[in-house]
Amino acid sequence: MKKENLLSIGALSKQTGVHIKSLRYYDSLGILRPAYVDPSSGYRYYSLQQIPVVDAIQLCIDLDIPLKQFTDYCMDGGSRIHYGKLVERGTILAKEKIQAIQERLAKLEKMQAEIERSELVQKSHTMVRCSYPAMNLLLTPYPENGTGMKALALFHSLVQIAESSGLTINYFSGRLLHCQGSMRELLFYIGVDVPEGVRELPKNFLRLPAGEYLCCKQEAPAIEQAADIFLEQFALDYEKYVIESELSPGDYDCTAPLFELCCSLPNDLAS
Secondary structure, X not given: OOHHHOEEHHHHHHHHOOOHHHHHHHHHHOOOOOOEEOOOOOOEXXXXXXXXXHHHHHHHHHOOOOHHHHHHOEEHHHOEEOHHHHHHHHHHHHHHHHHHHHHHHHHHHHHHHHHHHHHHHHHOOOXXXXXXXXXXXXXXXXXXXXXXXXXXXXXHHHXXXXXXXXXXXXXXXXXXXXXXXXXXXXXXXXXXXXXXOOOOOOOOEEEEOOEEEXXXXXXXXXXXXXXXHOHHHHOOOOOEEEEEEEOOOOOOOOOOOOEEEEEEOOHHHHO
16 A cells, blocks of 8 residues: 555644544544554554544544444444434434533522522521422431431431432432421421432322421521421411521531521411
8 A cells, every 4th residue: 555645644633633642542442543554663544535534533522422332333444424323313412411401500590599598588687488499308207316417317318218219319408397286296308309200209208389488597406496486387276397407598608507497387378
């Protein structure tokens, strides 16, 4: 084979705009073998017909198609490129990426709304009335005299249940007091999302409907004193939930976070 009819690796690099190191890497992967290697110098040479192969490799990279799969789209020793299959696969990957970005944006918007609500509660010196969206929770009993380490252990146990059930964990966690009549039930919770396709939910799953809550900030956890803090609400006989969580302002103090207590309002007052 005459070298004058071939391109050196440097010439191929200039022609395609692909770095020499990348061309050598493609050779090591077996997806762009040189048309000729000089036995005396070891220099690589490529044919003009291999330029479209380099272009197809770059398309794979642009489409996030793993290069180890490149041989699925370039066959017969590089003489045939299946652009139809490449575009089809690239379209699927692009749609998946768009969906992932949309889900990420939705999560960020939800977090931004929580930041704004937390800052409203943080700055207020009185009770603040807030609207809470519906919440999906996993619950477990919270022991008397529980500690921060105990709460961490409960958190991890609920995470395991969520993962085994196909649920997605969100950033929401804390303690919940369920009150109905003389019944008082103190629980630890984590927030979860239910992806499409999940049919069976664990027994400790609770969906709190959207509603109005009366919220106040606290310097330290104080859900055990909820009846004294929400005197008017506890004087009324209705099923209520008191949610305790750390406030999540835009400027979060890891060493001394503030807490909030939110007590659900009865439907006639919520409206």
